Amino acid sequence: MKFKVIAGLVLLLGIIAASCGSETDMEFKRYYIGGEQLYRERCQNCHGKNGEGLSNLIPPLTDSTFLKTNKKLLACIVNNGVNGQLLRVSGKSFVGNMPANDIAPVDIARILTYITNSFGNKMGTVTSEDVARDLKDCK
Amino acid sequence: MRKLAIIIGIVLLYAACKSDGNKATLPIYGNRDTKTDTVDGKPVVDTIYNTIPAFKFVNQYGDSVTEKSLKGDIYVADFFFTTCPSICPIMHRNMLKVYNEFKNVADFKILSHTIDPKHDTVPVLKKYADALGINGNNWWLLQGTKEDTYTLSASYLVSPPQENAKEKFIHDGYFILVDKQKRVRGTYDGTLEKEVDRLIADIKTLRAESNTQIAQ
Numbered sequence: 596m597k598f599k600v601i602a603g604l605v606l607l608l609g610i611i612a613a614s615c616g617s618e619t620d621m622e623f624k625r626y627y628i629g630g631e632q633l634y635r636e637r638c639q640n641c642h643g644k645n646g647e648g649l650s651n652l653i654p655p656l657t658d659s660t661f662l663k664t665n666k667k668l669l670a671c672i673v674n675n676g677v678n679g680q681l682l683r684v685s686g687k688s689f690v691g692n693m694p695a696n697d698i699a700p701v702d703i704a705r706i707l708t709y710i711t712n713s714f715g716n717k718m719g720t721v722t723s724e725d726v727a728r729d730l731k732d733c734k
Numbered sequence: 735m736r737k738l739a740i741i742i743g744i745v746l747l748y749a750a751c752k753s754d755g756n757k758a759t760l761p762i763y764g765n766r767d768t769k770t771d772t773v774d775g776k777p778v779v780d781t782i783y784n785t786i787p788a789f790k791f792v793n794q795y796g797d798s799v800t801e802k803s804l805k806g807d808i809y810v811a812d813f814f815f816t817t818c819p820s821i822c823p824i825m826h827r828n829m830l831k832v833y834n835e836f837k838n839v840a841d842f843k844i845l846s847h848t849i850d851p852k853h854d855t856v857p858v859l860k861k862y863a864d865a866l867g868i869n870g871n872n873w874w875l876l877q878g879t880k881e882d883t884y885t886l887s888a889s890y891l892v893s894p895p896q897e898n899a900k901e902k903f904i905h906d907g908y909f910i911l912v913d914k915q916k917r918v919r920g921t922y923d924g925t926l927e928k929e930v931d932r933l934i935a936d937i938k939t940l941r942a943e944s945n946t947q948i949a950q
Contacts, residue, residue: 640820640821640823640824641819641823643827649823649826649827649866650830650865650866650867651864651865651866651867652823652862652865653823689865690862690865691823691865692817
């Protein structure tokens with residue numbers, strides 16, 4: 596009898612934990628899958644299928660340290676592009692320029708969720724609220 | 735009788751194998767014409783193929799490049815501009831593969847014609863080449879007048895670039911393979927990895943073909 600109660604409780608806790616987990620998980624997946632599509636349409640030509648970049652023309656998206664330290668700048672980079680600022684990524688600077696993107700914050704959030712959780716990066720979900728907040732601080 | 739049939743069979747098989755072994759030649763593209771000459775009082779018909787006409791451009795080192803600079807070379811041509819935000823990065827990521835495969839081959843070259851000569855001056859092209867990581871003389875980035883470049887694109891059998899306010903230039907992402915006789919032997923979509931693998935294979939075929947022709 597006691598055993599059954601305990602087993603029931605464990606099962607219940609398990610279900611709650613799983614459904615909580617799957618809610619944030621679902622959110623992450625929605626952002627990530629949407630971002631993958633947008634990345635293919637808007638970024639892959641330059642940054643490459645595997646985020647490898649192109650020689651010293653276009654930086655890779657595989658430098659987790661760069662992405663982490665500049666986390667709050669990423670929305671601005673995607674929104675406004677980069678023109679002659681010469682970022683240093685993986686110890687190099689790059690000759691090319693990056694064009695601005697005229698897309699909604701939620702799409703920027705999707706793309707950032709995708710790139711910061713692919714190519715060996717693992718930084719969790721970037722939400723449209725994060726993006727809206729970061730865009731206010733663009734230089 | 736039976737023996738004869740077997741012998742004929744073997745001969746036929748051998749011939750089939752042989753022609754199979756020789757099948758590795760690439761088609762010759764473009765309009766062709768015939769020319770009839772008289773040799774020893776007899777008419778001889780010759781095929782005239784579409785060939786790349788004479789040209790004069792300047793490369794990323796500031797050296798002048800003409801059709802004579804390519805004498806005895808197989809080459810691949812494409813059209814691009816250094817500030818192209820769309821397909822050029824894909825094309826040149828793929829072209830780097832071709833470059834790396836053949837960079838130590840003396841009779842092979844890559845010619846990338848800029849379609850934005852106003853912006854892409856010799857120093858700009860040199861900077862681009864350095865950033866791309868290419869050196870030596872196997873890959874030339876060529877600048878010339880817009881008219882010359884656009885006219886040349888027609889003889890490569892690709893559509894001439896179009897100017898457009900938003901995209902600046904619209905152009906095909908084709909890689910064109912040209913043989914030592916300046917004939918077009920293949921066109922490849924330079925934005926597709928699979929096509930670029932086909933190009934690399936075809937360059938090997940073409941090199942083998944022209945080497946045996948020289949030997950003959």
